[in-house]
Amino acid sequence: xxxxxxxxxxxxxxxxxxxxxxxxxxxxxxxxxxxxxxxxxxxxxxxxxxxxxxxxxxxxxxxxxxxxxxxxxxxxxxxxxxxxxxxxxxxxxxxxxxxxxxxxxxxxxxxxxxxxxxxxxxxxxxxxxxxxxxxxxxxxxxxxxxxxxxxxxxxxxxxxxxxxxxxxxxxxxxxxxxxxxxxxxxxxxxxxxxxxxxxxxxxxxxxxxxxxxxxxxxxxxxxxxxxxxxxxxxxxxxxxxxxx
Numbered sequence: 347x348x349x350x351x352x353x354x355x356x357x358x359x360x361x362x363x364x365x366x367x368x369x370x371x372x373x374x375x376x377x378x379x380x381x382x383x384x385x386x387x388x389x390x391x392x393x394x395x396x397x398x399x400x401x402x403x404x405x406x407x408x409x410x411x412x413x414x415x416x417x418x419x420x421x422x423x424x425x426x427x428x429x430x431x432x433x434x435x436x437x438x439x440x441x442x443x444x445x446x447x448x449x450x451x452x453x454x455x456x457x458x459x460x461x462x463x464x465x466x467x468x469x470x471x472x473x474x475x476x477x478x479x480x481x482x483x484x485x486x487x488x489x490x491x492x493x494x495x496x497x498x499x500x501x502x503x504x505x506x507x508x509x510x511x512x513x514x515x516x517x518x519x520x521x522x523x524x525x526x527x528x529x530x531x532x533x534x535x536x537x538x539x540x541x542x543x544x545x546x547x548x549x550x551x552x553x554x555x556x557x558x559x560x561x562x563x564x565x566x567x568x569x570x571x572x573x574x575x576x577x578x579x580x581x582x583x584x585x586x587x588x589x590x
């Protein structure tokens with residue numbers, strides 16, 4: 347059986363050299379790629395391409411897309427001015443990922459979003475974000491945990507009839523890790539919320555119809571080594587690519 351090729355986005359990386367001239371590239375944790383590999387997908391990290399024709403050709407050759415964690419999404423992309431509490435923004439990453447989302451969806455190809463990936467996916471489809479939860483959200487749950495990456499910080503409720511719950515064997519309650527200070531505010535019309543924290547903050551969504559589109563606010567890539575049921579998220583993406 348042919349293994350689907352999954353494109354993985356990454357963050358901007360700059361390093362200095364002995365000549366003093368900085369070199370720019372793309373950086374991504376191995377945990378994402380190894381998670382895809384573990385469920386028989388072929389991970390491919392996407393460079394910061396600037397030519398839309400080349401990017402479009404790449405999107406045609408990819409079977410699926412995994413949007414990874416990272417910096418804040420530029421509020422200009424959802425019609426807002428920057429608020430106090432906004433963190434680092436990388437405009438070229440926003441442009442690249444929003445373009446890829448639109449291209450992949452136009453071709454009916456599956457997309458999985460993780461943390462920032464969930465946020466930029468919501469924005470690309472017409473939604474908005476809380477720019478800084480401590481300033482803009484009523485809840486008291488700590489969403490930027492001060493514990494190791496694989497620590498299960500807080501509980502999340504799942505819609506039992508959702509594709510997301512199916513990834514976890516149909517359960518309606520799980521514990522997750524948490525490393526974010528932004529979150530979904532107004533959910534995009536093509537999507538429906540399917541996971542929430544105890545105070546009602548959206549922790550996961552999926553497409554109402556159309557191509558496979560699923561996203562979570564936590565970081566499953568840091569959890570699957572300790573609990574292989576978490577690989578259900580990666581497996582759902584790879585299986586959707588085979589079915590597309």
